[in-house]
Amino acid sequence: MEKNAKIYVSGHRGMLGSAMMRRLEADGYTNIITRTHKELDLTRQADVEGFFAKEAPEYVFLAAAKVGGIMAMSAQPVEFLSENLRIQCNVIDAAHKYQTKKLIFISSASAYPVAALQPIKEEYILTGEVDPSGEGYSVAKIAGIRCCAYYQEEYGSKFLAVVPANIYGPNGIFDRKFSHVIPAMIRRFHSAKVHNRKEVVIWGSGNARRELIYVSDVADACIHLMKNDTDNSCYNIGYGSDLSMMEIAETVKQVVGFDGIILCDSTKPEGAMKRLLDSSRMNQTGWYPEINFEQGIKLTYQWFLENIEDKDELYL
Numbered sequence: 413m414e415k416n417a418k419i420y421v422s423g424h425r426g427m428l429g430s431a432m433m434r435r436l437e438a439d440g441y442t443n444i445i446t447r448t449h450k451e452l453d454l455t456r457q458a459d460v461e462g463f464f465a466k467e468a469p470e471y472v473f474l475a476a477a478k479v480g481g482i483m484a485m486s487a488q489p490v491e492f493l494s495e496n497l498r499i500q501c502n503v504i505d506a507a508h509k510y511q512t513k514k515l516i517f518i519s520s521a522s523a524y525p526v527a528a529l530q531p532i533k534e535e536y537i538l539t540g541e542v543d544p545s546g547e548g549y550s551v552a553k554i555a556g557i558r559c560c561a562y563y564q565e566e567y568g569s570k571f572l573a574v575v576p577a578n579i580y581g582p583n584g585i586f587d588r589k590f591s592h593v594i595p596a597m598i599r600r601f602h603s604a605k606v607h608n609r610k611e612v613v614i615w616g617s618g619n620a621r622r623e624l625i626y627v628s629d630v631a632d633a634c635i636h637l638m639k640n641d642t643d644n645s646c647y648n649i650g651y652g653s654d655l656s657m658m659e660i661a662e663t664v665k666q667v668v669g670f671d672g673i674i675l676c677d678s679t680k681p682e683g684a685m686k687r688l689l690d691s692s693r694m695n696q697t698g699w700y701p702e703i704n705f706e707q708g709i710k711l712t713y714q715w716f717l718e719n720i721e722d723k724d725e726l727y728l
Contacts, residue, residue: 519646
């Protein structure tokens with residue numbers, strides 16, 4: 413991937429897309445193409461075809477997606493399924509039609525069966541049922557993984573999918589309704605500190621375990637795969653170990669500086685009880701993560717303090 417190669421980063425304003433932009437620019441890539449949603453609606457096939465016909469990007473990072481936390485995915489399965497399917501099919505098909513050299517599609521660990529053996533290998537896809545609380549989103553992400561594999565098998569296209577563990581970091585979604593676990597916890601603990609509350613309630617039993625990876629590590633992994641030869645159609649990108657939700661909450665509490673207690677609401681959903689990826693295939697390419705969880709939370713909390721305007725509002 414030459415420094416002047418034409419590179420399209422979809423979803424460049426999102427958490428992962430913006431991290432890719434920072435890394436590509438820091439590495440000296442000078443011909444990066446972006447479009448906002450207002451400029452290019454990726455759910456509209458004709459618009460995507462027109463964009464690819466005009467720009468003909470050589471490399472594509474497909475990071476654009478409709479994303480949200482467990483509450484949002486449970487409430488809007490139609491939107492999470494249909495919007496993501498349309499984005500994926502439109503971009504991947506246009507990349508093939510206009511001879512993109514290589515494409516990387518960002519999938520999700522929720523695509524794997526909820527009862528998969530741990531750690532989860534790439535070949536476990538479609539071997540069981542996914543978590544029903546986010547099934548619409550998961551089905552779309554499964555389709556994206558298989559679509560890349562089919563294009564490799566049928567046409568020899570260098571299209572591949574990556575499956576990251578739970579991503580967190582700057583530019584995450586801190587919206588009350590759509591936030592993922594780390595942004596939601598940071599808001600909750602910060603609000604409790606500011607308003608002198610005595611306790612913070614987290615969803616579930618506190619025993620569910622999650623593998624978390626800082627966004628810059630995922631961006632680095634994706635660019636690493638784009639720059640190097642690849643033999644497979646799918647790669648897990650994980651940190652290599654997981655934490656219980658209570659351990660995650662304790663770390664966020666300490667970084668934020670909250671002095672109260674943590675309570676668990678077991679009436680609330682908590683998703684899969686464990687989801688740890690086997691990233692040995694990715695590690696064999698020479699890539700390993702660099703940012704540990706405490707470092708990542710400190711960086712994310714600092715970004716939150718500097719960028720979220722309503723951070724001091726009461727958040728229950």
